[in-house]
Amino acid sequence: MNKKNKPSGNGYVYSTDPDFRYEEDQAPETTAAPATQPLKIRLDTKQRGGKAVTLVQGFNGTEDDLQDLGKKLKSFCGTGGSAKDREIIIQGDQRDKVLAWLHKNGYKLAKKI
Numbered sequence: 001m002n003k004k005n006k007p008s009g010n011g012y013v014y015s016t017d018p019d020f021r022y023e024e025d026q027a028p029e030t031t032a033a034p035a036t037q038p039l040k041i042r043l044d045t046k047q048r049g050g051k052a053v054t055l056v057q058g059f060n061g062t063e064d065d066l067q068d069l070g071k072k073l074k075s076f077c078g079t080g081g082s083a084k085d086r087e088i089i090i091q092g093d094q095r096d097k098v099l100a101w102l103h104k105n106g107y108k109l110a111k112k113i
Helices: 063-077 095-104
Strands: 040-044 053-057 081-084 087-091
Touching (some): 040 095, 053 095, 063 081, 063 087
Antiparallel strands (some): 053 087
16 A cells, blocks of 8 residues: 555544544653653563563653654663654563663662563
């Protein structure tokens, strides 16, 4: 399917309400303090050919800060990965390392699932 035929993904097709205004979800303009970030760390293997990855979910902040945090975590673990859609993907089972780094750097609400 090319881009022209793909749905926009917002879920609205048509509204009969004359006062209806669709508001898109906007990314936060500022990043919350590390101590208030509700991060969750979990291991995932779905849709990855059986390979395990560590997911860090629940980041509240700007895309630049997400990329920066992802880069620091990947560097600390010595592995590859990516940061997009408000989650950080790190290759391999790195849950203990990621949790230790987050606690060391002030992310108090981080927990391992």
